[in-house]
Amino acid sequence: MNERGSSVPTVTECSMPGAQEDGYMLVKSKDAETPSSRLKAAKVDSRPWVDQEVQDDTELEQREDEGDDWVDRSEEQDIPHVPYSAMRYPEETMVERSKEFYRLLNQRRTVRLISPEPVPREVIDNVILTAGTAPSGAHTEPWTFVVVSDPEMKHQIRQIVEEEEEVNYRQRMGDKWVKDLAKLRTNWIKDYLDVAPYLILIFKQTYGILPNNKKKTHYYNEISVSIASGILLAALQNVGLVTVTSTPLNCGPQLRLLLKRPANEKLLMLLPVGYPAPDATVPELERKPLEDIVVHI
Ligand SMILES: NC(=O)C1=CN([C@@H]2O[C@H](COP(=O)(O)OP(=O)(O)OC[C@H]3O[C@@H](n4cnc5c(N)ncnc54)[C@H](OP(=O)(O)O)[C@@H]3O)[C@@H](O)[C@H]2O)C=CC1
Ligand SMILES: Cc1cc2nc3c(=O)[nH]c(=O)nc-3n(C[C@H](O)[C@H](O)[C@H](O)COP(=O)(O)O)c2cc1C
Ligand SMILES: N[C@@H](Cc1ccc(O)c(Br)c1)C(=O)O
Numbered sequence: 001m002n003e004r005g006s007s008v009p010t011v012t013e014c015s016m017p018g019a020q021e022d023g024y025m026l027v028k029s030k031d032a033e034t035p036s037s038r039l040k041a042a043k044v045d046s047r048p049w050v051d052q053e054v055q056d057d058t059e060l061e062q063r064e065d066e067g068d069d070w071v072d073r074s075e076e077q078d079i080p081h082v083p084y085s086a087m088r089y090p091e092e093t094m095v096e097r098s099k100e101f102y103r104l105l106n107q108r109r110t111v112r113l114i115s116p117e118p119v120p121r122e123v124i125d126n127v128i129l130t131a132g133t134a135p136s137g138a139h140t141e142p143w144t145f146v147v148v149s150d151p152e153m154k155h156q157i158r159q160i161v162e163e164e165e166e167v168n169y170r171q172r173m174g175d176k177w178v179k180d181l182a183k184l185r186t187n188w189i190k191d192y193l194d195v196a197p198y199l200i201l202i203f204k205q206t207y208g209i210l211p212n213n214k215k216k217t218h219y220y221n222e223i224s225v226s227i228a229s230g231i232l233l234a235a236l237q238n239v240g241l242v243t244v245t246s247t248p249l250n251c252g253p254q255l256r257l258l259l260k261r262p263a264n265e266k267l268l269m270l271l272p273v274g275y276p277a278p279d280a281t282v283p284e285l286e287r288k289p290l291e292d293i294v295v296h297i
Contacts, residue, residue: 058137058206058219071214105234106287111242112186113280114196114272119241121149124198124273127235134228137219142205143228146259149198156258157201158193161248161270165190168249184283192244196272200243201255202229203265215264225268236273242280243271 089097128145136142148154165188169178193199204225208216218224229245236243248255252267 058217058221069213069215071210071212071216105237108233108237109242109282110244111276111280111282112192112244113277114192114242114244114274115277116195116197117275119197119274123239123241124200127232127239127241128200130235131228131232134224134231136224136228137221138217140205140208140216140218140221140224142208142218142221143225144203144205144261144265145232146201146203146261147198148201148259151194153258154194154196154199157199157255157270158190160254160258161190161193161251162188164250164254165248172250192272196274198273200232200271200273201259202232202268202271203256203261204268205264206266207264209262209264222268229269229271232271240275241273242276243273246270246272 124147128147131145132141132143134143148157169188202225204221205218206221207218210216233243233245247269248267251270255267255270256263256265
Protein backbone atom coordinates (compact mmCIF):
# COMPACT_ATOMS: atom_id res chain seq x y z
CA MET A 1 0.00 0.00 0.00
CA ASN A 2 1.26 3.48 -0.77
CA GLU A 3 0.53 6.69 1.11
CA ARG A 4 -2.85 7.07 -0.57
CA GLY A 5 -3.73 3.53 0.37
CA SER A 6 -3.38 2.35 -3.25
CA SER A 7 -1.98 -1.05 -4.11
CA VAL A 8 1.41 -1.40 -5.80
CA PRO A 9 1.24 -0.53 -9.51
CA THR A 10 2.50 -2.84 -12.25
CA VAL A 11 3.21 -2.14 -15.91
CA THR A 12 0.76 -3.49 -18.43
CA GLU A 13 0.72 -3.27 -22.20
CA CYS A 14 -2.21 -1.16 -23.19
CA SER A 15 -3.92 -1.51 -26.55
CA MET A 16 -6.27 1.42 -26.04
CA PRO A 17 -5.25 4.14 -28.49
CA GLY A 18 -3.79 7.19 -26.79
CA ALA A 19 -4.44 5.74 -23.37
CA GLN A 20 -1.15 6.34 -21.64
CA GLU A 21 2.43 7.35 -22.26
CA ASP A 22 3.79 5.41 -25.20
CA GLY A 23 0.79 3.09 -25.31
CA TYR A 24 1.53 1.54 -21.95
CA MET A 25 0.11 2.28 -18.60
CA LEU A 26 0.88 1.63 -15.00
CA VAL A 27 -2.07 -0.16 -13.48
CA LYS A 28 -2.80 -0.94 -9.88
CA SER A 29 -3.39 -4.59 -9.06
CA LYS A 30 -6.82 -4.31 -7.58
CA ASP A 31 -10.15 -6.04 -8.11
CA ALA A 32 -11.97 -5.10 -11.30
CA GLU A 33 -14.93 -3.70 -9.39
CA THR A 34 -14.31 -1.28 -6.55
CA PRO A 35 -16.68 1.04 -4.68
CA SER A 36 -15.29 3.88 -6.78
CA SER A 37 -15.77 2.06 -10.09
CA ARG A 38 -19.36 1.21 -9.14
CA LEU A 39 -19.99 4.82 -8.17
CA LYS A 40 -18.38 5.94 -11.41
CA ALA A 41 -20.56 3.62 -13.47
CA ALA A 42 -23.66 4.86 -11.71
CA LYS A 43 -22.66 8.49 -12.22
CA VAL A 44 -21.78 7.94 -15.86
CA ASP A 45 -25.18 6.34 -16.48
CA SER A 46 -26.93 9.31 -14.94
CA ARG A 47 -24.96 11.73 -17.14
CA PRO A 48 -25.16 10.14 -20.60
CA TRP A 49 -24.29 13.43 -22.34
CA VAL A 50 -20.80 13.49 -20.83
CA ASP A 51 -18.06 12.15 -23.10
CA GLN A 52 -16.38 9.54 -20.93
CA GLU A 53 -12.97 10.35 -22.42
CA VAL A 54 -13.03 13.94 -21.23
CA GLN A 55 -15.39 13.95 -18.27
CA ASP A 56 -14.00 15.27 -15.03
CA ASP A 57 -13.50 12.24 -12.80
CA THR A 58 -11.77 14.29 -10.13
CA GLU A 59 -14.59 14.14 -7.62
CA LEU A 60 -15.54 10.56 -8.44
CA GLU A 61 -11.96 9.44 -7.81
CA GLN A 62 -12.10 11.13 -4.44
CA ARG A 63 -15.40 9.73 -3.21
CA GLU A 64 -13.71 6.65 -1.69
CA ASP A 65 -11.87 9.06 0.55
CA GLU A 66 -14.93 11.15 1.36
CA GLY A 67 -15.47 12.35 4.88
CA ASP A 68 -15.37 15.36 7.12
CA ASP A 69 -11.92 16.24 5.86
CA TRP A 70 -13.30 17.69 2.56
CA VAL A 71 -14.25 21.37 2.47
CA ASP A 72 -17.77 22.34 1.51
CA ARG A 73 -17.45 24.77 -1.40
CA SER A 74 -20.52 26.67 -0.27
CA GLU A 75 -18.43 27.79 2.71
CA GLU A 76 -16.34 29.84 0.30
CA GLN A 77 -16.91 33.59 0.25
CA ASP A 78 -18.45 35.45 -2.66
CA ILE A 79 -16.03 37.71 -4.54
CA PRO A 80 -16.69 40.94 -6.44
CA HIS A 81 -16.81 40.92 -10.25
CA VAL A 82 -14.89 43.79 -11.86
CA PRO A 83 -14.89 45.26 -15.40
CA TYR A 84 -12.62 43.59 -17.97
CA SER A 85 -11.08 45.18 -21.02
CA ALA A 86 -8.73 43.56 -23.53
CA MET A 87 -6.30 44.99 -26.08
CA ARG A 88 -8.10 45.53 -29.38
CA TYR A 89 -5.89 45.48 -32.50
CA PRO A 90 -6.69 46.43 -36.10
CA GLU A 91 -7.22 43.25 -38.18
CA GLU A 92 -3.95 43.63 -40.11
CA THR A 93 -2.10 43.88 -36.82
CA MET A 94 -3.89 40.78 -35.59
CA VAL A 95 -2.79 38.85 -38.67
CA GLU A 96 0.77 40.07 -38.30
CA ARG A 97 0.90 39.27 -34.56
CA SER A 98 -0.61 35.82 -35.10
CA LYS A 99 2.04 35.06 -37.75
CA GLU A 100 4.80 36.40 -35.58
CA PHE A 101 3.74 34.28 -32.61
CA TYR A 102 3.44 31.20 -34.83
CA ARG A 103 6.94 31.85 -36.24
CA LEU A 104 8.31 32.05 -32.70
CA LEU A 105 6.66 28.87 -31.46
CA ASN A 106 7.32 26.98 -34.68
CA GLN A 107 11.01 27.34 -33.87
CA ARG A 108 10.57 25.54 -30.55
CA ARG A 109 12.30 22.19 -30.47
CA THR A 110 12.99 19.64 -27.83
CA VAL A 111 16.73 20.02 -27.30
CA ARG A 112 18.46 17.25 -25.40
CA LEU A 113 21.96 18.80 -25.40
CA ILE A 114 21.78 21.71 -22.99
CA SER A 115 24.58 24.16 -22.14
CA PRO A 116 25.75 24.52 -18.52
CA GLU A 117 25.85 28.31 -18.99
CA PRO A 118 24.02 30.03 -16.12
CA VAL A 119 20.58 31.52 -16.70
CA PRO A 120 19.28 34.43 -14.58
CA ARG A 121 17.02 33.19 -11.80
CA GLU A 122 14.66 36.10 -12.46
CA VAL A 123 13.95 34.74 -15.94
CA ILE A 124 12.97 31.37 -14.47
CA ASP A 125 10.72 33.08 -11.92
CA ASN A 126 9.06 35.05 -14.72
CA VAL A 127 8.38 32.03 -16.95
CA ILE A 128 6.85 30.26 -13.96
CA LEU A 129 4.71 33.30 -13.17
CA THR A 130 3.61 33.15 -16.82
CA ALA A 131 2.73 29.45 -16.51
CA GLY A 132 0.73 30.35 -13.42
CA THR A 133 -1.55 32.54 -15.54
CA ALA A 134 -3.09 29.37 -16.99
CA PRO A 135 -6.78 28.72 -16.56
CA SER A 136 -7.59 25.98 -14.05
CA GLY A 137 -10.67 24.02 -13.06
CA ALA A 138 -12.69 26.22 -10.64
CA HIS A 139 -9.59 28.44 -10.40
CA THR A 140 -7.88 25.94 -8.14
CA GLU A 141 -4.39 26.54 -9.62
CA PRO A 142 -3.41 22.94 -8.93
CA TRP A 143 0.29 23.22 -9.79
CA THR A 144 3.63 23.22 -8.03
CA PHE A 145 6.81 24.06 -9.93
CA VAL A 146 9.87 22.75 -8.15
CA VAL A 147 13.01 24.49 -9.44
CA VAL A 148 16.23 22.60 -8.77
CA SER A 149 19.60 24.26 -9.32
CA ASP A 150 21.59 22.55 -6.56
CA PRO A 151 24.15 20.29 -8.33
CA GLU A 152 23.90 17.50 -5.73
CA MET A 153 20.11 17.43 -5.92
CA LYS A 154 20.25 17.43 -9.72
CA HIS A 155 22.60 14.48 -9.57
CA GLN A 156 20.30 12.53 -7.25
CA ILE A 157 17.42 13.20 -9.66
CA ARG A 158 19.57 11.94 -12.52
CA GLN A 159 20.36 8.74 -10.64
CA ILE A 160 16.67 8.01 -10.02
CA VAL A 161 15.68 8.80 -13.60
CA GLU A 162 18.50 6.86 -15.24
CA GLU A 163 17.90 3.81 -13.08
CA GLU A 164 14.18 3.70 -13.99
CA GLU A 165 14.66 4.67 -17.65
CA GLU A 166 17.23 1.90 -18.07
CA VAL A 167 14.61 -0.60 -16.91
CA ASN A 168 12.05 1.06 -19.22
CA TYR A 169 14.31 0.77 -22.26
CA ARG A 170 15.77 -2.67 -21.47
CA GLN A 171 12.73 -4.58 -20.28
CA ARG A 172 9.69 -2.73 -18.93
CA MET A 173 8.46 -1.21 -22.16
CA GLY A 174 9.24 -3.75 -24.85
CA ASP A 175 10.33 -3.63 -28.49
CA LYS A 176 7.53 -1.52 -29.96
CA TRP A 177 8.19 1.34 -27.54
CA VAL A 178 11.92 1.23 -28.21
CA LYS A 179 11.35 1.13 -32.00
CA ASP A 180 8.82 4.00 -31.90
CA LEU A 181 11.36 6.17 -30.08
CA ALA A 182 14.38 5.13 -32.17
CA LYS A 183 14.18 8.14 -34.51
CA LEU A 184 14.75 10.44 -31.54
CA ARG A 185 18.03 8.64 -30.63
CA THR A 186 17.22 8.84 -26.95
CA ASN A 187 18.35 6.34 -24.33
CA TRP A 188 18.44 6.19 -20.56
CA ILE A 189 21.58 8.31 -20.21
CA LYS A 190 20.38 11.77 -19.24
CA ASP A 191 23.40 14.11 -19.11
CA TYR A 192 21.08 17.10 -19.21
CA LEU A 193 19.92 16.33 -15.68
CA ASP A 194 23.40 17.24 -14.36
CA VAL A 195 24.27 19.84 -16.97
CA ALA A 196 21.19 22.06 -17.34
CA PRO A 197 21.34 25.01 -14.92
CA TYR A 198 17.76 24.35 -13.83
CA LEU A 199 15.44 21.39 -13.60
CA ILE A 200 11.79 22.34 -13.29
CA LEU A 201 9.67 19.50 -11.94
CA ILE A 202 6.00 20.17 -12.52
CA PHE A 203 3.65 18.54 -10.05
CA LYS A 204 -0.13 18.36 -10.31
CA GLN A 205 -1.92 18.70 -6.98
CA THR A 206 -4.57 16.00 -7.09
CA TYR A 207 -6.41 17.85 -4.34
CA GLY A 208 -5.73 20.98 -2.29
CA ILE A 209 -5.09 21.27 1.43
CA LEU A 210 -6.51 24.35 3.14
CA PRO A 211 -4.94 26.04 6.18
CA ASN A 212 -7.56 24.27 8.36
CA ASN A 213 -6.31 20.95 6.91
CA LYS A 214 -9.54 20.30 5.01
CA LYS A 215 -9.15 18.91 1.50
CA LYS A 216 -10.37 20.84 -1.52
CA THR A 217 -11.34 19.28 -4.86
CA HIS A 218 -9.01 20.20 -7.71
CA TYR A 219 -11.22 19.74 -10.76
CA TYR A 220 -9.52 18.65 -13.98
CA ASN A 221 -6.16 19.00 -12.28
CA GLU A 222 -4.15 17.14 -14.94
CA ILE A 223 -5.64 19.17 -17.78
CA SER A 224 -5.09 22.43 -15.87
CA VAL A 225 -1.45 21.65 -15.15
CA SER A 226 -0.89 20.47 -18.72
CA ILE A 227 -2.16 23.83 -20.00
CA ALA A 228 0.16 25.65 -17.57
CA SER A 229 3.03 23.48 -18.79
CA GLY A 230 2.30 24.44 -22.40
CA ILE A 231 2.35 28.10 -21.49
CA LEU A 232 5.64 27.56 -19.68
CA LEU A 233 7.12 25.99 -22.84
CA ALA A 234 6.00 29.02 -24.85
CA ALA A 235 7.47 31.39 -22.25
CA LEU A 236 10.82 29.56 -22.41
CA GLN A 237 10.83 29.80 -26.18
CA ASN A 238 10.10 33.52 -25.90
CA VAL A 239 13.37 34.10 -24.01
CA GLY A 240 15.56 31.78 -26.11
CA LEU A 241 15.79 28.92 -23.62
CA VAL A 242 15.27 25.26 -24.45
CA THR A 243 14.00 22.22 -22.63
CA VAL A 244 12.99 18.58 -22.93
CA THR A 245 9.33 17.90 -22.16
CA SER A 246 10.22 14.72 -20.30
CA THR A 247 7.96 12.18 -18.60
CA PRO A 248 10.30 9.80 -16.80
CA LEU A 249 8.14 6.74 -16.45
CA ASN A 250 7.86 5.30 -12.94
CA CYS A 251 9.99 8.01 -11.31
CA GLY A 252 7.17 10.13 -9.90
CA PRO A 253 6.88 8.73 -6.39
CA GLN A 254 10.67 8.57 -5.82
CA LEU A 255 11.20 12.12 -7.07
CA ARG A 256 8.33 13.38 -4.95
CA LEU A 257 9.91 11.88 -1.84
CA LEU A 258 13.38 13.16 -2.76
CA LEU A 259 11.99 16.68 -3.17
CA LYS A 260 9.93 16.35 0.01
CA ARG A 261 6.67 17.10 -1.77
CA PRO A 262 3.39 16.15 -0.08
CA ALA A 263 1.31 13.08 -0.97
CA ASN A 264 -1.34 15.10 -2.84
CA GLU A 265 1.24 16.00 -5.51
CA LYS A 266 2.10 13.82 -8.50
CA LEU A 267 4.87 14.47 -10.98
CA LEU A 268 3.53 15.47 -14.37
CA MET A 269 6.75 16.32 -16.17
CA LEU A 270 10.39 17.15 -15.69
CA LEU A 271 11.89 20.01 -17.68
CA PRO A 272 15.66 20.55 -17.82
CA VAL A 273 16.06 24.22 -18.75
CA GLY A 274 18.97 26.18 -20.21
CA TYR A 275 20.53 27.53 -23.38
CA PRO A 276 21.03 25.02 -26.18
CA ALA A 277 24.59 23.62 -26.31
CA PRO A 278 26.51 25.06 -29.31
CA ASP A 279 26.79 21.54 -30.81
CA ALA A 280 23.13 20.59 -30.17
CA THR A 281 21.28 18.82 -32.96
CA VAL A 282 17.60 17.90 -33.27
CA PRO A 283 15.83 15.28 -35.36
CA GLU A 284 14.55 16.69 -38.64
CA LEU A 285 10.87 16.27 -37.84
CA GLU A 286 8.01 17.71 -39.84
CA ARG A 287 4.83 19.21 -38.44
CA LYS A 288 1.41 18.52 -39.86
CA PRO A 289 0.07 21.15 -42.24
CA LEU A 290 -2.98 23.18 -41.30
CA GLU A 291 -5.35 21.11 -43.43
CA ASP A 292 -4.42 17.99 -41.47
CA ILE A 293 -5.11 19.49 -38.07
CA VAL A 294 -8.11 21.73 -38.61
CA VAL A 295 -11.72 21.04 -39.45
CA HIS A 296 -13.92 24.07 -40.15
CA ILE A 297 -17.63 23.42 -39.84
N1 LIG B 1 1.91 6.78 -17.30
C1 LIG B 1 0.93 7.62 -17.50
O1 LIG B 1 -0.18 7.22 -17.67
C2 LIG B 1 1.17 9.10 -17.52
C3 LIG B 1 2.38 9.56 -17.17
N2 LIG B 1 2.65 10.90 -17.13
C4 LIG B 1 3.94 11.38 -16.71
O2 LIG B 1 4.95 10.46 -16.98
C5 LIG B 1 5.81 10.37 -15.86
C6 LIG B 1 5.68 9.04 -15.27
O3 LIG B 1 4.34 8.85 -14.87
P1 LIG B 1 3.76 7.46 -14.38
O4 LIG B 1 4.06 6.45 -15.36
O5 LIG B 1 2.35 7.65 -13.95
O6 LIG B 1 4.68 7.16 -13.21
P2 LIG B 1 4.81 7.85 -11.86
O7 LIG B 1 6.21 7.61 -11.62
O8 LIG B 1 4.29 9.23 -11.78
O9 LIG B 1 3.81 6.97 -10.96
C7 LIG B 1 3.97 5.58 -10.83
C8 LIG B 1 2.87 5.07 -9.98
O10 LIG B 1 2.91 5.70 -8.70
C9 LIG B 1 1.67 6.32 -8.41
N3 LIG B 1 1.87 7.65 -7.82
C10 LIG B 1 2.46 8.72 -8.40
N4 LIG B 1 2.44 9.77 -7.57
C11 LIG B 1 1.82 9.35 -6.45
C12 LIG B 1 1.45 9.99 -5.23
N5 LIG B 1 1.73 11.29 -4.98
N6 LIG B 1 0.82 9.26 -4.32
C13 LIG B 1 0.54 7.98 -4.54
N7 LIG B 1 0.83 7.33 -5.67
C14 LIG B 1 1.46 8.00 -6.62
C15 LIG B 1 0.93 6.45 -9.71
O11 LIG B 1 -0.43 6.28 -9.38
P3 LIG B 1 -1.63 6.67 -10.36
O12 LIG B 1 -1.80 5.49 -11.25
O13 LIG B 1 -2.80 6.89 -9.45
O14 LIG B 1 -1.25 7.90 -11.10
C16 LIG B 1 1.49 5.35 -10.55
O15 LIG B 1 0.72 4.18 -10.41
C17 LIG B 1 5.41 11.41 -14.90
O16 LIG B 1 6.14 12.55 -15.19
C18 LIG B 1 3.95 11.51 -15.22
O17 LIG B 1 3.45 12.72 -14.84
C19 LIG B 1 1.71 11.79 -17.47
C20 LIG B 1 0.47 11.39 -17.85
C21 LIG B 1 0.11 10.00 -17.92
C1 LIG C 1 3.64 14.39 -23.17
C2 LIG C 1 5.04 14.36 -23.72
C3 LIG C 1 5.94 13.47 -23.18
C4 LIG C 1 7.26 13.47 -23.64
N1 LIG C 1 8.17 12.66 -23.02
C5 LIG C 1 9.45 12.73 -23.39
C6 LIG C 1 10.42 12.01 -22.67
O1 LIG C 1 10.15 11.32 -21.69
N2 LIG C 1 11.70 12.11 -23.06
C7 LIG C 1 12.08 12.88 -24.13
O2 LIG C 1 13.27 12.90 -24.45
N3 LIG C 1 11.18 13.60 -24.82
C8 LIG C 1 9.89 13.54 -24.47
N4 LIG C 1 8.96 14.30 -25.13
C9 LIG C 1 9.39 15.16 -26.23
C10 LIG C 1 8.98 14.59 -27.58
O3 LIG C 1 9.81 13.53 -27.93
C11 LIG C 1 9.06 15.71 -28.61
O4 LIG C 1 8.16 16.71 -28.26
C12 LIG C 1 8.72 15.20 -30.00
O5 LIG C 1 9.71 14.30 -30.43
C13 LIG C 1 8.58 16.34 -31.02
O6 LIG C 1 9.74 17.10 -31.07
P1 LIG C 1 9.73 18.67 -30.79
O7 LIG C 1 9.38 18.88 -29.36
O8 LIG C 1 11.14 19.10 -31.11
O9 LIG C 1 8.71 19.30 -31.68
C14 LIG C 1 7.65 14.33 -24.70
C15 LIG C 1 6.73 15.21 -25.24
C16 LIG C 1 5.44 15.24 -24.75
C17 LIG C 1 4.46 16.24 -25.32
N1 LIG D 1 11.14 8.83 -21.25
C1 LIG D 1 12.10 8.23 -22.14
C2 LIG D 1 11.49 7.78 -23.42
C3 LIG D 1 10.82 8.81 -24.25
C4 LIG D 1 11.56 9.62 -25.10
C5 LIG D 1 10.93 10.52 -25.92
C6 LIG D 1 9.55 10.60 -25.91
O1 LIG D 1 8.88 11.50 -26.72
C7 LIG D 1 8.82 9.80 -25.04
BR1 LIG D 1 6.96 9.94 -25.03
C8 LIG D 1 9.45 8.90 -24.23
C9 LIG D 1 13.29 9.15 -22.36
O2 LIG D 1 13.27 10.30 -21.93
O3 LIG D 1 14.27 8.71 -22.96
